[in-house]
Amino acid sequence: MKRNFLILSSFLLGVLLSMLTSCSSDTPDTPEQHAVTIRATLPEGSGIESLEGIAIEFLDLRTQHKEEKQLDKSGICQVKLDASVYTITIRGEIGNNSIVAILENYSISENATLEMPLIITKIKPTGLLFKEVFFNGETNNGQMMHPDQYFIIYNNSDNVVYADGVAFGLTAHANPLGEDAFTQELNQNNRIVLSMIYTIPGNGTQYPVQPGGQLVIAGTAINHYDADHPNSVDLSGADLEIFEPDQPEAYGQDVDNPNVPNLVKIFNRFGVFMMHPRGFMPPVLFEIDEPIETFLAKNQFEYTNNEGQTVMLYAVPVENVLDGIETGNTGNFKVKSLPVTVDRSMIGVPGCHRQVLIARKTEERNGRIYMIDTNDSENDCEAIQGQNSFPAK
Incomplete structure (x- = not known):
């Protein structure tokens, strides 16, 4: 009876070690991150002097996680992103100007600098x-x-x-x-x-x-x-x-x-x-x-x-x-x-x-x-x- 118990214990230990090893191999690695620089560019003659505070959103299409940042005065935003596929959206208002730019389904797999031309439309001065x-x-x-x-x-x-x-x-x-x-x-x-x-x-x-x-x-x-x-x-x-x-x-x-x-x-x-x-x-x-x-x-x-x-x-x-x-x-x-x-x-x-x-x-x-x-x-x-x-x- 004692011998059978030892055999059973060894078997259970082997199963447990196998499970632990299996779980360890199934756990995904931490996603690799990459440095991304966004350069928002204004159309010629826009008259806009600063883009500071304009919102930029990074939507991870794999996880649906959103990260929100802001442009600086010259229209630059620097961010670290997980390797994935993103929709990047710039949207905001400066005075009577509505500002927007969208980059869809963009794959981030390495460090990158992206230019995003801004579309400027006038806001109707209602009232x-x-x-x-x-x-x-x-x-x-x-x-x-x-x-x-x-x-x-x-x-x-x-x-x-x-x-x-x-x-x-x-x-x-x-x-x-x-x-x-x-x-x-x-x-x-x-x-x-x-x-x-x-x-x-x-x-x-x-x-x-x-x-x-x-x-x-x-x-x-x-x-x-x-x-x-x-x-x-x-x-x-x-x-x-x-x-x-x-x-x-x-x-x-x-x-x-x-x-x-x-x-x-x-x-x-x-x-x-x-x-x-x-x-x-x-x-x-x-x-x-x-x-x-x-x-x-x-x-x-x-x-x-x-x-x-x-x-x-x-x-x-x-x-x-x-x-x-x-x-x-x-x-x-x-x-x-x-x-x-x-x-x-x-x-x-x-x-x-x-x-x-x-x-x-x-x-x-x-x-x-x-x-x-x-x-x-x-x-x-x-x-x-x-x-x-x-x-x-």
């Missing part, structure tokens, strides 16, 4: 609209005045909106006139032909507009008020201005306030910035969601004027419009310049140089002031006496 537009001018000691024209862009949303690159224009169609080539283009191709385009400068992060915040944009950002111009106002504290260094001599020399940044002039068929004092050519606020050269090439509008001359203008697709107000002269209105999807009606001034301001009505919700915006200026806006002053602080 920006006109708060005030002063184009009507005033009379000062018998002199008609309109260099103190201005408009205000307001952020009606609950989020920070970057205004960099947002465009301002005036329609080419004057609404006291009947149907013409411009209204035909609008009706047939859903594009608004413009007489001028200016854009807010910036690389996507320079002009954040807080919820309930605004940008005051002056025709000329100086103090227009003095003894000879008692009905004018001080615009020296505007956020931006429009400067025309080469305007026609008949309009005199434009004044540039060195303390106020200038809008970027894209084109102006008149060579001078001036909103019609009766509002005949309504203002439009819109986005340009591609390089300006591409936008202009796609949106040329050529027509023949009454003198038989060929004139090149530019149009904006209605889908790009952020806001527009069908301004005009009450009792002197024939065909709308803006589509009903932008403004169903119109808001008029009683005449030229009456010092009438077009202002958007407001309402209070949850302790904050919002602009009323139903795309119906008769409901949303009012014509009030007297423009506002924005002196330098």
